[in-house]
Amino acid sequence: MSLNTAWMERDLAVLWHPCTQMKDHERLPLIPIRRGEGVWLEDFDGKRYLDAVSSWWVNVFGHANPRINARVREQLENLEHVMLAGFSHAPVIELSERLVSLTPEGLSRVFYADNGSSGIEVALKMSFHYWRNCGQPDKRRFVTLSNSYHGETVAAMSVGDVSLFTETYKPLLLDTLKVPSPDCYLREDGVSWEQHSRAMFAHMEQTLAEHHHEVAAVIVEPLIQGAGGMRMYHPVYLTLLREACDRYGVHLIHDEIAVGFGRTGTMFACEQAGICPDFLVLSKALTGGYLPMAAVLTTDPVYQAFYDDYATLRAFLHSHTYTGNPLACAAALATLDIFEQDNVIEANRALAAHMGRACAHLAEHPHVAEVRQTGMALAIEMVKDKAGKLAFPWQERRGLAVYQHALSRGALLRPLGSVVYLLPPYVIRPDEIDFLAEVASEGIDLATRQSLSISVPAGAPSAFHDPG
Numbered sequence: 001m002s003l004n005t006a007w008m009e010r011d012l013a014v015l016w017h018p019c020t021q022m023k024d025h026e027r028l029p030l031i032p033i034r035r036g037e038g039v040w041l042e043d044f045d046g047k048r049y050l051d052a053v054s055s056w057w058v059n060v061f062g063h064a065n066p067r068i069n070a071r072v073r074e075q076l077e078n079l080e081h082v083m084l085a086g087f088s089h090a091p092v093i094e095l096s097e098r099l100v101s102l103t104p105e106g107l108s109r110v111f112y113a114d115n116g117s118s119g120i121e122v123a124l125k126m127s128f129h130y131w132r133n134c135g136q137p138d139k140r141r142f143v144t145l146s147n148s149y150h151g152e153t154v155a156a157m158s159v160g161d162v163s164l165f166t167e168t169y170k171p172l173l174l175d176t177l178k179v180p181s182p183d184c185y186l187r188e189d190g191v192s193w194e195q196h197s198r199a200m201f202a203h204m205e206q207t208l209a210e211h212h213h214e215v216a217a218v219i220v221e222p223l224i225q226g227a228g229g230m231r232m233y234h235p236v237y238l239t240l241l242r243e244a245c246d247r248y249g250v251h252l253i254h255d256e257i258a259v260g261f262g263r264t265g266t267m268f269a270c271e272q273a274g275i276c277p278d279f280l281v282l283s284k285a286l287t288g289g290y291l292p293m294a295a296v297l298t299t300d301p302v303y304q305a306f307y308d309d310y311a312t313l314r315a316f317l318h319s320h321t322y323t324g325n326p327l328a329c330a331a332a333l334a335t336l337d338i339f340e341q342d343n344v345i346e347a348n349r350a351l352a353a354h355m356g357r358a359c360a361h362l363a364e365h366p367h368v369a370e371v372r373q374t375g376m377a378l379a380i381e382m383v384k385d386k387a388g389k390l391a392f393p394w395q396e397r398r399g400l401a402v403y404q405h406a407l408s409r410g411a412l413l414r415p416l417g418s419v420v421y422l423l424p425p426y427v428i429r430p431d432e433i434d435f436l437a438e439v440a441s442e443g444i445d446l447a448t449r450q451s452l453s454i455s456v457p458a459g460a461p462s463a464f465h466d467p468g
């Protein structure tokens with residue numbers, strides 16, 4: 001028996017994997033990874049896979065990065081953890097100072113949580129609580145965009161709209177106001193991203209005009225709706241949204257969990273709109289993909305609304321046990337050092353341009369409706385019918401065929417439904433990008449050539465399907 005198989009069998013006897021129909025593993029091999037180095041992962045039989053999706057969008061400077069390793073190791077020798085209520089430590093203070101100085105002026109306070117979804121919960125609760133502390137308890141609803149994703153906990157699911165993840169739990173969810181997304185895939189021919197995003201803002205304007213008195217905040221994924229299929233829009237939407245939120249007295253929450261730390265071409269997506277949100281939620285690449293941590297940055301006016309004598313009971317008494325973990329902070333500090341020392345945002349421009357050129361030819365493919373890109377994220381939309389942008393039925397799992405082909409070629413490409421995307425670590429080389437483009441191209445050929453006869457049950461979810 002191969003080592004891979006032995007580990008797989010032990011795994012499948014005791015584990016329950018995330019985002020997975022476990023029965024799929026009766027035919028799909030599970031891949032146990034022994035080690036990682038740079039953009040490569042290696043399994044127990046010695047086969048290597050190029051990590052084209054940065055291990056679910058977290059890894060920016062490669063696996064086992066020597067500079068991050070050294071910093072975490074040094075921290076480990078001194079302090080692994082201490083509770084953050086009543087206590088503090090150097091890494092969390094230094095990290096907070098640096099996050100405040102890197103993000104737009106106006107964001108002056110950092111609250112920590114231990115994963116992205118929990119960070120979203122913090123922002124939602126703080127916004128609601130702020131209005132309560134200000135004597136406006138009616139402002140308790142949240143405005144969200146269609147096709148958005150903000151995590152898996154119950155309130156985070158409530159403000160999300162990827163039906164695959166939320167449909168089952170509907171009876172548990174908060175009542176939100178949903179506005180059509182500015183998603184530019186849906187624009188008419190001949191209309192620019194900017195024109196489309198601007199036009200779609202009318203829906204938001206109308207919802208805010210009607211409901212602002214009961215709305216605490218608008219929450220968005222700036223520029224890229226990730227889990228919803230890497231759908232993209234123009235920064236003008238965010239500029240208009242900031243102005244409207246100010247006019248109507250509503251908070252703006254930027255969920256930059258996926259797009260923060262250079263993914264869109266700037267350190268943070270909000271920079272491209274020239275705005276400052278009231279809450280900025282960061283996670284994923286924050287620790288370079290090493291350890292789970294989220295940071296929620298907010299403004300002095302929000303902070304001051306909670307600052308009072310204890311007996312007034314205005315404090316934000318939220319806590320997660322591992323808040324501000326020193327090892328995670330050390331990984332984050334090393335990550336920020338690399339951004340600074342290697343001039344990463346600038347260097348990524350050439351890499352992003354290379355990625356665009358390497359994948360451009362796919363736009364001509366008879367089953368590709370669009371190749372779109374924002375910075376270091378590029379997505380290829382596979383469709384049944386190109387002219388009508390008609391999607392493949394989700395039950396056909398065309399993305400899964402791409403995933404399996406890529407594995408056979410030594411690449412980890414994990415499509416979202418029929419959307420194949422490259423979201424690589426920033427330490428990828430141009431020739432490795434060319435390899436990924438080639439593998440994606442072959443995979444798309446293969447996946448769209450097959451005519452699959454699958455009976456399609458009625459009433460099934462229509463949204464994106466992760467291939468498992």
Ligand SMILES: *Cc1c(COP(=O)(O)O)cnc(C)c1O
Nearest residue numbers: 115116117149150151226257258
């Ligand atoms: C991944 C993600 C989350 C959730 O983060 P977790 O750490 O998985 O809980 C929230 N919002 C966006 C935009 C994400 O991509």
